[in-house]
Amino acid sequence: MILGIDxxxxxxxxxxxDGKRFTAHKTFPTNIEILKNEIERSEAKAIGIxxxxxxxxxxxxxxxxxxxxxxxxxLNVPYIMENxxxxxxxxxxxxxxxxxxxxxxxxxxIGMGIVIEEKIYHGNGIAGELGHIVIGGDEPCVxxxxxxxxxxxxxxxxxxxxxxxxxxxxxxxxxxxxxNFDVFCKAVANAILLFDPSIVAxxxxxxxxxxxxxxxxxxxxxxxxxxxxxxxxxxxxMVAKGAAYLAMESLKxx
Ligand SMILES: [Zn+2]
Numbered sequence: 001m002i003l004g005i006d007x008x009x010x011x012x013x014x015x016x017x018d019g020k021r022f023t024a025h026k027t028f029p030t031n032i033e034i035l036k037n038e039i040e041r042s043e044a045k046a047i048g049i050x051x052x053x054x055x056x057x058x059x060x061x062x063x064x065x066x067x068x069x070x071x072x073x074x075l076n077v078p079y080i081m082e083n084x085x086x087x088x089x090x091x092x093x094x095x096x097x098x099x100x101x102x103x104x105x106x107x108x109x110i111g112m113g114i115v116i117e118e119k120i121y122h123g124n125g126i127a128g129e130l131g132h133i134v135i136g137g138d139e140p141c142v143x144x145x146x147x148x149x150x151x152x153x154x155x156x157x158x159x160x161x162x163x164x165x166x167x168x169x170x171x172x173x174x175x176x177x178x179x180n181f182d183v184f185c186k187a188v189a190n191a192i193l194l195f196d197p198s199i200v201a202x203x204x205x206x207x208x209x210x211x212x213x214x215x216x217x218x219x220x221x222x223x224x225x226x227x228x229x230x231x232x233x234x235x236x237x238m239v240a241k242g243a244a245y246l247a248m249e250s251l252k253x254x
Contacts, residue, residue: 002251003044004244006084006237007035007051009065009108013237014038017244025237032071039073046251047079048243050087052109056125064142065108080243080250085128086120087242089113092201092233094245102197104130104188105239106207108155109142114195130191135183153184155206170209177214189221192228203233 004022006013007030016024024042028034039047053063058081082090089103093115103113110131114121121127130149137147142156151157158166161180169175188200200218202210212232219227235241 001042001044002244002247003039003042003047004237004240004242004247005035005039005047005049006087006239006243007049007066008084008239009052009067013240014042015237015240015244016042016044017241017248019248022237022241022244027236030067032068032073036073039075045077046247047075047077048087048240048245048247048250049073049079049081050084050239050243051081052084052107052111054126054129055081055083061126062143078247078251080246082120082243082246083111083113083126084239085111086113086122087239087246088203088233089115089201089242090120090245091238091242092199092203092231093118095238095241096199096201096231098197098199100195100197101199101201102128102191102195103201103203104191104207105204106154106202106210107204109150110154110184111204112191116195130187133187133190135187149183149187152180158206166206167209170206170211173211177211177217181214182217185215185217186221188215188218189226192218192222192226196226197228199229199231201231201233203235203238205236208232208234208236 002017012030014026054061085105092103105111112128112130132148139151141148155166
C-alpha cells in the first residue's frame with residue numbers, strides 16, 4: 001500500500017492507494033504528532049507527501065501558510081515530497097489522461113502545477129507560482145510582495161475583502177463573481193497563453209466550489225484559437241492522490 005498525504009495550512013488529508021484504487025480517506029487538523037502516528041499505523045511501503053510550500057531540491061524554501069517552518073518525519077520507508085499544486089496537476093493528468101495540462105488550486109492561497117508530456121515541470125524548482133504574479137496596487141501579499149494575484153482572489157484575501165469565509169461564500173453561491181474574479185480569470189488566461197494546455201483543472205477547497213459556468217469568463221481574455229477545456233475538480237483528495245501516484249512512480253525507479 002502507498003500512502004498519499006496532503007499537508008495543508010489547516011488540514012491534512014490522507015489516503016491509501018493499492019495501485020488501482022484509493023481507500024481509507026481521512027482528514028485531520030495539521031499537526032506533526034498526529035501525522036507521525038497516522039503514518040506508523042498505515043504500515044505503507046512508500047509515502048507521497050504533498051505540501052503547501054515552495055521546494056527546491058527537496059528543501060522547504062518558503063511556506064507562509066503552514067504552521068511550521070521545517071519538519072522531519074524521520075521516515076524509514078521510501079518517500080517523495082512535492083508541492084501540493086504540482087500533485088494536484090499530476091493527479092488531474094492521470095485521471096483525465098491528458099499529457100499537457102495545468103492545474104490550479106485555490107485554498108488559502110493559489111498554486112499552479114504544470115504537466116508537460118506527463119511530467120511535472122519544475123523549472124529551477126518552483127515554477128508556476130501563479131498566485132504571486134504581479135497584478136498591481138500596493139496591497140501586501142503573504143509572500144512579502146505587493147499587489148499579487150492572491151491579494152485579489154484567494155482564501156485569505158476574500159476573507160479580508162468580503163468579511164466572510166471564502167468556502168462558505170462559494171458553497172452558498174453568494175460570491176459576486178465581480179472584478180476580483182475577473183483578475184483571477186485574466187491570470188489564468190495568461191497562463192493558458194504560456195502553456196497552451198489541453199485542460200485547465202481547477203480545484204482546492206475553494207477552487208473546487210467555483211461555479212464552472214462562471215469560468216467561461218477566462219475565454220473572454222483569450223484569442224479564439226485558445227480553447228482548453230476548463231474543469232472544476234470537486235475532489236478534496238486530488239492533491240493526496242497526486243502524491244500517491246508520484247510515490248508509486250518513484251518506487252518503479254528504485
Ligand atoms: Zn505574493
